[in-house]
Amino acid sequence: MKVKKYMAPSMAEAMKRIREELGSDAIILSSKAVYIGGFLGLFKKRNIEIIAAIDPVSQPNQMVTKQKTKKLPVKQEISSNSTVTQEGNNESADLLKELEGLKDMIKTIQIASERHYPGKLQKIKDYLTEQEVDVQLRSQIMDELLGKWFALKQQSTDEEVQGWLEEALFEVLEKAQNGKPGLQKKYINIVGPTGVGKTTTLAKVAAETMLRHGKKVAFITTDTYRIAAIDQLMTYAKILNVPIEVAYNLEDLKKATERFSHYDFVFIDTAGRNFRNPQYVKDLSEIIDFTDEMETYLVLSLTSKQKDMEDIYRQFASIPIKQIIFTKADETSTFGAIFNFIHAHKLGAAYITNGQNVPDDIEKATSSQLLKTAFGAKKYERSS
Structure with missing residues (x-):
């Protein structure tokens, strides 16, 4: 050694x-x-x-x-039991x-x-590995825990070591602003790929804004590639008793924004594939200023692979993303992607969803709520 x-x-x-x-x-x-x-x-x-x-x-x-030892006098023997007398x-x-x-x-x-790692810490490393926490982040956390382990002379209990892990992950989350969706601008743009629950999420956020905060809301959908998406949003609009416009082109979108000019918030459901086309983004920005008039939230499914999430994020990089909305927490047992994404991009999460029910099954993604999701039913009395 x-x-x-x-x-x-x-x-x-x-x-x-x-x-x-x-x-x-x-x-x-x-x-x-x-x-x-x-x-x-x-x-x-x-x-x-x-x-x-x-x-x-x-x-x-x-x-x-590397260093030569001092030559000992003749007949001197060195062993674990010898006595040095010369x-x-x-x-x-x-x-x-x-x-x-x-x-x-x-x-x-x-x-x-x-x-x-020593036994108790090895369990933590295995847990982080199973949760698919990124190697670099995992090493950073384990270094921190290892330092505490030896500083306390290896006398810590399983509960204490678990507490260290939770504190370390909480610090990772706190480096971004979580659970504080702005909703300070008139147009709320929900983007994301097909299949992540984008339309349902838009309806949940709109319902919370209307029912809990008493705001006047309306819907616009530009996702005309999927008839099912239009029908779904129309159903939600009927349930919530809010108006909806379908914009098949930019002219339709312009008319819809004029019609809803006196509403507090206008929620826009977009087709994810549109944002692959730079010209679409350019044309859309002529109608709605992404910076001054719109807040854009990117929806990512927790059932997706980490690489897929990174690819999706790059796909929408042409517009300013305010925060992330994580969906389908109820459909996975692996939550490392939450910590990986927030750690890598310092981009906070606004909401996390765990089911299909509208307006339920959505929570503000505070750091404490994200930890609670990752660790199951355990309670966290942290403020964030």
Whole structure:
């Protein structure tokens, strides 16, 4: 094995150096806070001291000592049980003492090299892997948890370790604004590919705006590629008793916006394929200013693959996306995409849906609600 001591101003910096020098399979043997410098015992700087190790199996050459040891006097024998009696052997005695102290650590390394993390943390890593959390984000979270694990001398319970994970994921979510849909502009544009529940989601948001906030709303659909989509939105309009216009072209859309000029909000259901055409976006922007008059929400299904979500996001990159709406939370048991997407793009979620019922089955996607969705029925008393 190769064991090395690191000193850094923060755990993150220490982990970075360890990964660069020893690789991602390195194991943390111990960590503690140390204070150095200062004047007359004051103003000392806090640093993190970490002892890390790497399994030599994959890197046998690293076992070779880079520094030559001092030549010992003739007939001196060094072993774990020997007693050093000759002059000039203090350094050797210290070395033997350190090696003796590392005996238990070696056992830890052997176990950890097979499982990569101590038992309780391995369960967390397995969970994140099963949830399809991105490798980079997963490593970042595990580094943070590993630091806490050794800082507390490996005495933490399963519940405490679970709490660390929830705190780490909560911090990821809090880097974006979640659960606070603006609805500050007149036109609410709902975009997304076919099959993600876009039309149903539009109806849910409109119903909440009308029933809970007393606003006057209307519908416009430009998704004329699918007759079923028009019929579906017309049904919702009838149930909610709100007007609807079908815009087959830009001229129809212009007339519809004029008709609904005195309404508080106009919800627009669009065909996802339109936004592949730059000319369509250009023409539409001549009628409605995407920046000053419209808020656009991108609908992503949690049943989609991560790569598909990224492709969809790029497809709609020609218009400003305010927030994401995650749908079909009830149709999957894998929620890593929520954390991956928010972490990668720093783009918050406005709503999350978990069924077909209108106006129910929709929640504001606060960070606490997203955590609750990912961890099941567990309650979170966080404000976000």
